[in-house]
Amino acid sequence: MRFKSVKGMQDILPEAEPYWRQVTATVQDTARRFGFEQISTPVLESTALFSRGVGEDTDIVSKEMYTFTDRAREGEQGESLTLRPEFTAGVMRAYIEHGMSSLPQPQKLYSVGPLFRREKPQKGRYRQLHQFNAEIIGSADPVADFEILLLSYSIYMELGLKNLRFQINSTGDPDCKPKYVAALKEYLAPYADKLAPTDRDRLQRNPLRVLDSKERETLPYLENAPHIIDYLNDDCRNHFHELLGYLDAAGIAYSINHRLVRGLDYYTKTVFELWGEGLGAQAALCGGGRYDGLVELLGGSPTPGVGFATGLERIIMSMQDAGIQPATLERPDYFIAYHGEAAKREAVKLITTLRMAGVGARVAFGGRSLKAQLKDADRMRCRYVLIIGEDELAGHTVALRDLSKSEQSSLPMDQVVNALKQRGHMAECEKRVD
RNA sequence: GUGCCCUUAGCUCAAUUGGCAGAGCGCCUGACUGUGGCUCAGGAGGUCACGGGUUCGAGACCCGUAGGGCACCCCA
Known part of the structure; x- marks a missing residue:
């Protein structure tokens, strides 16, 4: 079920x-x-x-x-x-x-x-x-x-x-208030039979509520009803x-x-x-x-x-x-992608370090192709992708790709955290149509 | 609580007088065995809201129930 x-x-x-x-x-x-x-x-x-x-x-x-x-x-x-x-x-x-x-x-x-x-x-x-x-x-x-x-x-x-x-x-x-209620009751009494059934009921139990009525039959009689502020x-x-x-x-x-x-x-x-x-x-x-x-x-x-x-x-x-758009919410700007098992371990290590340092980032899940990971990064509106593959492992580097410019550069692994901390790492997502 | 209308894929909606359940978007995969958006191809995804009835045959017709919408009552 x-x-x-x-x-x-x-x-x-x-x-x-x-x-x-x-x-x-x-x-x-x-x-x-x-x-x-x-x-x-x-x-x-x-x-x-x-x-x-x-x-x-x-x-x-x-x-x-x-x-x-x-x-x-x-x-x-x-x-x-x-x-x-x-x-x-x-x-x-x-x-x-x-x-x-x-x-x-x-x-x-x-x-x-x-x-x-x-x-x-x-x-x-x-x-x-x-x-x-x-x-x-x-x-x-x-x-x-x-x-x-x-x-x-x-x-x-x-x-x-x-x-x-x-x-x-x-x-x-x-x-x-009671004086007004009495006056209202007195005013409405002659019309009691003509009021809508719910209002007849209210007149008995809680006369003030008759004032609130939207019943078609009742409305004409409310026109000249006494006003509470006069009492x-x-x-x-x-x-x-x-x-x-x-x-x-x-x-x-x-x-x-x-x-x-x-x-x-x-x-x-x-x-x-x-x-x-x-x-x-x-x-x-x-x-x-x-x-x-x-x-x-x-x-x-x-x-x-x-x-x-x-x-x-x-x-x-x-x-x-009214077409009022709320402020957009922050989301991580960095996405870590990897190619190969050894690189995956390195990626998990890197994202842990980044988060300990207070840098917002997400890491790819599943053994998906690099292509699919890049696609994910794009759809999650991360601006930058850090890529770790065999080449990077061998050279102790990380590739940094800027998705908005389609530019890619290489950073030494041991400088990544400091570099990202300096750039700012959370971005407001683009306007979305809700 | 009362009245009227609605309900088909995750979303928006088709399906002729009752005759094989579909499209677009989204999702997954591939083209491109390590590089996103665009394109193309393929795939997954359905208790046709639920239960009963009519019928050779029901997504469609009838009855009931649930959920949603609108109005009333009242309130935020």
Whole structure:
């Protein structure tokens, strides 16, 4: 039988590596410039962490988690574990567990790695996906929100992604949010029968989500729905306007989107998304917001926080769509070919010496003809071939062929290492079409 | 989870009304017994996604399953 990768999970092949290097390096370098430090939490957490932290009623928790029961010791119940579907809950758990609230506040932390959601796969949506995540924990200042927005913005600029626009809104806090929810419910009640079935359901369970609806039947009734920002209390309103002021001053384009509420339970005040082109229905490149109640909800002391996450696969697709070429990766410039058994032993000896000296090189495998070895060197885009045959063995030399110029010279064997060290021995491969 | 479309060599795709499974690219070898790219010749590579059905005969028609794509739901 032939094995296949698990549904919705894909291999990242060497040909895609330049994109991944570029994106992960850019994301991390930018975060470090902003003063963020990396935290890596386990892929597996207690199921309860997510059901509590993300919200029992969210789609992620209610139907998209990879959950299983761990092996139990005899007579005991195995623990329920879940492959993380998002970063924030795990990072907050670590923040609390390691007493990071007694470190200088706020803590600015970022993470990169795989996440798992059991959704129906399609373009830009995978069951194993990769995200970059950044959090500022321990500050309620709108400057923290601004830094998060600016970090995501800077990352896309750095990568060459343009024409992106923030969608931004405020969802209030536990004081003013309920008042808005009541007003929204009251407004929608007369139309309840005319809403799409899923929205009728939402109106009962989580009225805010109706705003997010794309259902054709529902849309007309959302036109004149009340806006949450008209219901914000002073604290939330000031926070929102201060943040917008920073964005204006920085010249970052945004649209206030009264219908943006986002799916996760823990958001308070700021919520935002950023949309890219060419991703079909999976347009969201990044999303995030403020979650002032989350640390407390997970058992820590009341601590404000704000963060965002961005999907690396979607970034890469946007880059490919925009025709952005990643930087090429280095590869060894030297290839050692040989002719004859004695020469093969000498070749292995030489490549060992070269590598010990830090010179990048590859050596031919198999008893192939010299012709085939040269062909390999060419296809592997090595520029130089060191050739050892009977003649060279006899004269204690090595032939050095420059494939780009079809020129060949001879070097004394004992000078090879020094000569190569001086020339530089790693090259960026030529542009490739992916 | 729901709906529609797709699946033939490593890749991109052909195969007429149901009648011998093919091409290009890539890979290997040789022409050139120690010298790459270009050219030419030859070769390897197939459970026609899987399972069942119809038929003298199925890659093609029918049913089911899996995987992929698109949309919905939701999100990165």
